[in-house]
Amino acid sequence: MEIVLRDSNQGPFLTKVLDYAQAESLLDETQLAEIKNKAILMSLKLADKFYNKHKMHLLENAAFDVIGVASLGLMSLSNHDQAIAFKLLIAPNGMVKSFQKGWSMLSRVSKYKLNGKSIYGDIDPILLDKISTPSDADEWLGWQSYQDALLDFNSEESIVGLLNQFYAQSTYDPLDCLSLENVFAEVVLYRLLFGPIKVRQNLKQNIAKIEFDDAWFTLEFIEQQVEHALSELPSTLAETIRTDQGKYFTAGLLRTLTFAKHYRELRLDNASPERLERYEDKEGLIGLLGWPVYLVM
Structure with a gap:
């Protein structure tokens, strides 16, 4: 997984937080490496749990899912505040907790959307596809997609x-x-x-x-x-x-x-x-x- 640091106002929240931390000289290379390594490990675990029987060749998709779901959870936990989000992210298991928060949010709003089995367990695959994103995406509408699902x-x-x-x-x-x-x-x-x-x-x-x-x-x-x-x-x-x-x-x-x-x-x-x-x-x-x-x- 490659988490690209760039100047963006529209991309995934996780990327925006890392961009902010870099611009403010809050993020050193060791911390960035730890976040990347954790994200890679989470992607592997996600792929092993949900994709091996269905999408063995789509490990990249698992990485995009991790970035999107973690961005969603991090936004919720920090109330969209990048400074607070960065502190949460570098805390022990900050990346994992952000992902878990985002996953629980998606699980809740998927309650009435699953008419059959989903390869993602209790997550609506259509919704997850809207949340999922590469780190260098020019535009990420994951939060709005979640809000629409929450309204429904x-x-x-x-x-x-x-x-x-x-x-x-x-x-x-x-x-x-x-x-x-x-x-x-x-x-x-x-x-x-x-x-x-x-x-x-x-x-x-x-x-x-x-x-x-x-x-x-x-x-x-x-x-x-x-x-x-x-x-x-x-x-x-x-x-x-x-x-x-x-x-x-x-x-x-x-x-x-x-x-x-x-x-x-x-x-x-x-x-x-x-x-x-x-x-x-x-x-x-x-x-x-x-x-x-x-x-x-």
């Missing part, structure tokens, strides 16, 4: 929280591609129609039994229902949902409620499943915030 992870964790709190069936499948906004909107819509009970896949079947009240069809009333649902959630989850809500969340729910009223009328007229489906398609099923997409069998 937090959204999925919030969906799981909503399912556990409000749904009768709380099993979460990432392949369902649910959005936090739509899951919460379905909670508000269902509870408005049926009361404070667990959400089930029976809205379309039972909607004909609901008497719609004209008082429901105002933005103020919808907002009250939203706030009531949020009040039943842990504060952190409620704040995440508030932040995730789009500008037209309440208006979107009102549109869906209006659609639901007409859908009910069709059910009362004994409309065929095909006619109901055509009506959903005409009104823009995907655009109906909170309207369930399950099939009525």
Whole structure:
């Protein structure tokens, strides 16, 4: 492994820290050699653990992974401060601790991304590929890639929280591609129609039994229902949902409620499943915030 020291503002954080230390005359050749040797040893161990059965010829990739993951961990441990990062790096096992921190960060946000086995254990290979970098790369977007993955992870964790709190069936499948906004909107819509009970896949079947009240069809009333649902959630989850809500969340729910009223009328007229489906398609099923997409069998 060759850790190239150069003047760069965009490259891997590990390289930037070493560049900084060299420029400030903080790094001597012995220290640099120790860091390089440790990085080489870590690359060999990583390759032996994950690549030997799959990528025996890609030892270089292991080195890039070490640089990227260690950069990620070092940024987190130092809060992006290069002076603090350098002190951490030259401490005993500083390189190892930085890598371990970065690996644990990636492992956490990979929780819902692994639909099958990964050659990297509990790390999403697509995410690791974005983090991995040669030391002399002109640009490293590893931190932003992690932030994007963290945002997705937090959204999925919030969906799981909503399912556990409000749904009768709380099993979460990432392949369902649910959005936090739509899951919460379905909670508000269902509870408005049926009361404070667990959400089930029976809205379309039972909607004909609901008497719609004209008082429901105002933005103020919808907002009250939203706030009531949020009040039943842990504060952190409620704040995440508030932040995730789009500008037209309440208006979107009102549109869906209006659609639901007409859908009910069709059910009362004994409309065929095909006619109901055509009506959903005409009104823009995907655009109906909170309207369930399950099939009525």
